[in-house]
Amino acid sequence: MQKKNEPVARELMDSLFERLAPCCKVLAQEPMCRHTTFEIGGPADWMALPASATEAAAVIRVAAESCLPLTVIGKGSNLLVRDKGVRGIVLKIGEAMASLHCEGEIIVAGAGALLSDVAKFAAQSGLTGLEFAVGIPGSIGGAVFMNAGAYDGEISSVVEQVTAVSPDGTIREYSAADIRFGYRHSVFQENRCIICEVRLRLRTGEKEAIEAVMADLTRRRESKQPLEWPSAGSTFRRPPGYFAGTLVEQAGCKGLRCGNAQVSEKHAGFIINAGQASAADVQELIRQVQERVKRHSGVDLWPEVIILGEE
Numbered sequence: 001m002q003k004k005n006e007p008v009a010r011e012l013m014d015s016l017f018e019r020l021a022p023c024c025k026v027l028a029q030e031p032m033c034r035h036t037t038f039e040i041g042g043p044a045d046w047m048a049l050p051a052s053a054t055e056a057a058a059v060i061r062v063a064a065e066s067c068l069p070l071t072v073i074g075k076g077s078n079l080l081v082r083d084k085g086v087r088g089i090v091l092k093i094g095e096a097m098a099s100l101h102c103e104g105e106i107i108v109a110g111a112g113a114l115l116s117d118v119a120k121f122a123a124q125s126g127l128t129g130l131e132f133a134v135g136i137p138g139s140i141g142g143a144v145f146m147n148a149g150a151y152d153g154e155i156s157s158v159v160e161q162v163t164a165v166s167p168d169g170t171i172r173e174y175s176a177a178d179i180r181f182g183y184r185h186s187v188f189q190e191n192r193c194i195i196c197e198v199r200l201r202l203r204t205g206e207k208e209a210i211e212a213v214m215a216d217l218t219r220r221r222e223s224k225q226p227l228e229w230p231s232a233g234s235t236f237r238r239p240p241g242y243f244a245g246t247l248v249e250q251a252g253c254k255g256l257r258c259g260n261a262q263v264s265e266k267h268a269g270f271i272i273n274a275g276q277a278s279a280a281d282v283q284e285l286i287r288q289v290q291e292r293v294k295r296h297s298g299v300d301l302w303p304e305v306i307i308l309g310e311e
Contacts, residue, residue: 016046016066020089023058024050025096032081032309035073035092037137039230040279041081041309044071044090051096053196057169060194063089064167071308072194074112077138078146078232082279082309093141097196102127106160107200111141115148115155118200123214128205129158134214135221137233141195145188147181151217156181163197164188171196184237184304226264229272232305235286236269239299245269248289251296258285283307 020026026048032041045068050056063070069088073079097112102125109118119134132153136143143155144162159181162174172193180187188195221227236244248254249268256263257274259281264270271285290301 016062016068016089019062019066020046020048020059023062024048024055030090032076032085032090035090036076036079036081036232037230038076038080038232038282039273040083040277040282041079042083042085044086046089048089048091049094049096050091053163053165053171056091056093056097056194056196057165057171059089059091060165060167061169063091064169074139074142074145075114075137077142078305080232080279080282080305080307082283082307082311084310086309091194093139093194093196098139105202105204107202109140109198109200111139111144111195111197113140114138115140115143119214122200122202123207123210126204126207126210127202128210129202130200131210131213131217135218140198144179144195144198145186146184147186148184150221154181156186158200158202159198160201161199162195164193164195167192224267226266226270226272229264229270229274231264231270231272234269234304235271236289236301237304239301242297242299243269244301247293247297247299247301251289251292253289253292256285256288258282258288261285263289279307279309280311 028046029043030047031043033039048059050059071086071090073090074093094112097110099110100113100121101108107122115133115136115138118140119130122130132151136148136150147154147156159176164174165171238244245268253263254268255265260275260277261281262272262274264272271282286303293299293301
């Protein structure tokens with residue numbers, strides 16, 4: 001078993017390349033800053049880029065047989081990768097698994113498809129129910145994993161079925177009830193299955209009306225959120241009865257900096273990368289914000305962003 005903080009040995013890397021290359025595209029020592037919207041993170045020992053559930057299953061089996069840790073990511077929009085990177089294999093569900101097609105009122109989306117692209121595809125197909133998702137960053141797979149939502153909508157409201165690969169490499173189907181959606185939660189956070197395809201049940205609507213709603217939500221998002229800066233989206237979960245951004249602002253944290261990480265002056269619920277910030281900068285800023293909010297309002301803030309990798 002590979003030890004913590006220990007890079008993959010050259011002999012093992014050569015062996016892994018021979019085993020992974022027939023499965024899918026692979027990259028060695030790939031900087032994770034290229035694969036997160038925060039634009040932060042050290043290298044992954046290996047990155048595998050499957051183009052199907054079958055290829056993803058093959059990567060899972062190679063990781064298990066090699067006794068290497070396996071980390072799964074999508075667009076990387078809700079991730080903070082630490083500065084020493086990620087040991088083992090990072091399996092990215094990305095552009096190679098981003099197909100979209102329509103079956104009546106059903107949209108079938110590869111898990112790597114951008115959520116915004118799925119929402120726009122739905123509008124073009126005259127289907128309503130996904131307007132809320134037009135400005136949410138990340139992939140449809142990541143949206144299901146986190147039960148992403150905005151503007152009083154959540155992905156759980158439209159998911160009919162998910163195809164996923166289990167840790168033993170078995171491909172299986174999940175109904176909406178199987179997924180056990182909750183606030184920013186799904187069963188996939190617990191069972192370690194990899195989401196590969198999503199079926200969404202929508203409703204027939206008027207294309208012009210759907211596009212008008214999406215345009216309005218896009219304007220609202222652009223006016224309020226610091227989309228011009230790299231970030232991981234909302235940094236903190238919403239505490240019951242409160243808005244995280246309001247608590248952060250009331251605690252005097254707007255504009256607060258640690259190194260090149262900064263609490264956005266446009267929306268205090270976002271921490272931004274103001275220029276080559278390190279993961280350590282972001283983590284320290286999160287800690288300081290939590291401390292100030294607790295002292296000011298007595299409320300505990302918990303990160304919504306997922307933190308992974310070696311410090």
